[in-house]
Structures are given as C-alpha cells and as structure tokens.
Amino acid sequence: MASKKHIIADILFTIGTLFTVFLVNLFLVEHFGTKTMTPMIFVLGVFLVSWQTQGYHWGIVASVISVLLVNWAFTYPYWAFDLMSPECISSAAVMMIVATMTGALTTRLKQQEKLKAEAEKERMRGNLLRAVSHDLRTPLTSIYGSCSVIIENFDSIPRERQLRLLKDIQTDAQWLNRMVENLLSVTRVDADKVRLSKHGTVLEELIDALIVKFRKHYPNQKVDVSLPEGFVRIPMDPVLIEQVLMNLLENAVFHAEGMKHLWLKVELQDNLARFSVEDDGCGIPQDRMQHLFTGLLESENTVDSTRNNMGIGLSVCRTIIRAHDSELKAGNRPQGGAVFSFALEMEENEYVEQ
C-alpha cells in the first residue's frame, strides 16, 4: 500500500519539520532568552508530522526525537542528556499522547475521505447503469415485439409489412451493437487504464478509417475534413479514439438540429494535435452543459425519450480521452452550433530512412 515514494517523502518531512522546530527554538532561546515556548513548539512539530504522514509511526518517532532534543539542548544540563528526570518522562508522555491521537484522527479522516470517494464513484456507476439499462431496453422492446408479431402472424401479415418490421429489427440491433461497443470501451478503460493498447497511429489513416466507417452508416451526411500537412504520428489506442470521433460525429447527426455543415478538424500546436468536431446546428443549451458528460440527466428528464445515446456516448468519450491524459471540452461556437475538442500529444518527428 505505502509505496517507496511515500515512505521517502514521510521521512524527509519528519526530518525537515524537526530540524525547523529545533532551529526556531534555538533562535528564540538566543534572542529572547526564554524557554517557555520550547515544549509548545515541539508539540506543534509532532502534531504536524503525525498529521501529514501516513499511519502512526512517524508521529511517534517524531515525539521520541523531540523529547530527546528538548532534554539535550533546552533543559539543564544543557547539551547533555538527563533522561531520568521526572520532567523529561512527563513531557515524553504528553508528546506521545499528542502523536498517537493526531495519528488516529487523521487516519480516520483519510479513511472517511476514501469511503466518500468510493461512494461517489459507486453513485456514478449506478447512474450510468440506470441510464444504460433504460437505453438498452428501448431497442430490445422493439426487437422482441417485432419478432413476436412476425412469428405469431407469419401467414397473415403482408410481406411488405414483414419486411419493414425486419428492417426495424436490423436497425435496432445495429444500434444496440454500437451501444455495447461503447460500454465495452468504458469497462476496458475503467479498469485502472491497463487495457489501453497504445500504438503509434498515423493521423491520416485514423481519419480515413473513421470517415469510411461514418459514410457507411450515414451516407447522406457530408463531413468537411481538414488535416495538417505532412506525416503525423500519435501514440494512442486507435480503436478507442476512432470511437470517440465517431460518437462526436454521430451526436451532431442526431442532436444538432438544423445542421447544414459538419466539420472535423485537426490542427497542430507545438507538440499537440488538437482534434475538433464542429457543427452549425442548434448548439448546446446552457442548462444542459453542466450534466453533458454524466449520462444521467438525459434519461431521467425525458423518460419516454427515444434514442439518447448522447449522454452515455459523451461520458464514454470523456473516459477514453482522460485515459489518454487529456480532457474533452464542449462548447458553443460564436457563430452558432456546438464544438467538441480534445488534444493529444504527438510523437517526435525524427528522420526515418526510406
């Protein structure tokens, strides 16, 4: 649990605090000739140490050292030990008690914070699950219903009607598949980021594969693509980033009412490649901005809502982008319409022999 880094930090903090306290005391004794402050300042030091470090032990170590320091430097006989005096033993006891109690208190506080964070995470997960099961049930209802109708009335429904029902089933199944892909990505990323398989991906290839896929699903929607010149290679999980861009483009198709143009832009700034998906549709209403990425409010507000993959899609996007150590930003364009963007670090472009 306590990593090496933590232990070293704790040791340094303990030594640093005690040294400072010692110097302050020396200064006070030299300049004001008073020793009434000495034990109080040492108690403060012990308190700081047990508050800032992990567990009890550093506080106890600090209190023992403090007792020895006070005994050695600030009580008669000066610069020598006299450990058996009752003064020394009682001050040791007080410091020990301060250290233990502070340690116990801060440990409990830290545990509570951890529990709170855990509960928050659990709540988010619950929200997502609720939204998901709602969104999964809608197409499933339609698939199940359509199948039952066809099976039970196989001879009585006209063929065209049957074909239409079957086509609906196909569309719903495709929609379900996209949904499940999104969920799969979240679980893959959620599990401590380990499943991210980063490859050096050529920007042009990523965008090409994405546009081909997008056209297959939405042949009527044109996308204006603008890419930087030259060979750009970015370390990323190409399947997940493709999915993010696909979700953002799909969101525009489904939710940007009155959209005439859809842009996919990639711009280079220093060592960053900034991806942005823009549309000139209705934009994002201010009151929804806050809950845009949680995937929750959507389905609660609009109970009978038709397909709103949006909330879940966006929370998936944010999770994926965060796993790539970046942040997904949403906003409205001054000319109207929404813009979603994120930036990924590029690979250094050194010379490659042909």
Next chain:
Amino acid sequence: MSNNKYKVLVVEDDQSVASMIQTILETNGYQVLTAQRCQQGILMMTSHVPDLVLLDLGLPDMDGEEFIRVTRCSSAIPIIVLSARSEEADKVSALDLGANDYITKPFGTAELLARVRASLRTNRMNVLSSVPNSVFELDDLIIDYDRRQVSVAGRVVHLTQTEFNILSFLSQHVGKVMTYSVIIRAIWGAMDDGSVKKLQVNMANIRKKLGCIPGENRYIINELGVGYRMPDRND
C-alpha cells in the same frame, strides 16, 4: 446433390450463430459442415477436406490459435477468423499465425459472402497459376509487374523501389488483410522497433503519390492497429 459446390467448415460453438452462418452460406450455393469444438473441427479437416474454414476464436475446448497452428502444418486452406471486438489482440496474432482474413462480429450477409468469395478466389489463383499475372488492375490503378511500373488513370506514378514492392505485395494478396509484421517481413526481411513506422511513412508516400484523400482512399484500406488491405472489386 451436386458435388461441385465449395465445402465450407464452420467451427463455432454458439448454436444460433452457427445456424445463421449455415443459412447464409447454403442459400448462396455453398455446402456447409459445422463443428462445435476445435478437436472435432481438426478431425473434420482431415476427413472432409473443406475448401474454406470459418473459425471462431473463443472456443471452449481449445484456443482457436492452436487450430490454426495445427492446420497450417499440413494445409494452405484459407481460414477466416470470426472475432468479437474485445479480441483485437487475438485477431492480429491469428493473422500472423497464418489465418487469411477476419470478420468482426456482428457482421452482415454481404460482408460475410464478400470475404468468403475473396478468400476462395485468392486461394484458387495461387493453386492454378504459380506465375502471377503480369498486370494488376484495380479501378484506374494499373500495376505492371514486369516493367515495375504503376499508373493511375493513365498517368504514370513514380514510386521508389520499396514503395513499389509494398504496393505489389498488397496487390498480390488482394482482398486479404496483411498485418504490419507480415508486410515488414516480406519487404525488409527482419523486424525491429522502427519497422512499423518505416512502413507507415512509406504507405503515407504511396497514398500521396496515388492521390488518395482521407475517406476516399480507393486503393488501400487502413485496418487500424492491424495492417492494410487492397480491396477486391470482383464482388
């Protein structure tokens, strides 16, 4: 029963998926054999000698990769791997082991039939003519192997030797996805850390010289994280 139908072996443990594939293939004039287990599949390979195998990677008794390894010891029969999206890494290693192609579940009828036809065709070509055609055509792209010349819409394209080798390697395996490592081994022989990048840079140059625009890349399909494929227009 006519006997000149192609025989396809489907190794898939899920009953409904297997029966769906069987229906699609049988209505399109293929003869279908099914196996639920790898062991059973390997036995049927020797007893029925099919023309093509559709292999599910997640089988209960044995790793699908083991099936490919065993089969490749004795036969060059085309193998198409059926993979779910969560098995991307397995997909690449299956291709590297010698599988010819893959289809991601869920797939449609058209996609399945196109891949089956492409795999059967390339295999037949390899068997019938050991000497490849001297000219390859894909839409307005023409590759002349003898003169080592490439042209697009009648305009000659000047490629470097490496670029030409990569393009003709892809064209000789048209319709089939070639993984990065397979291409690298064919072009440069050995593979090292910088190889994939070297290949990507060369591909970028080829695309530029052929005049490909993102989204309208007609000659080379990018299979993200896997490799490249030259599309087959004969479907």
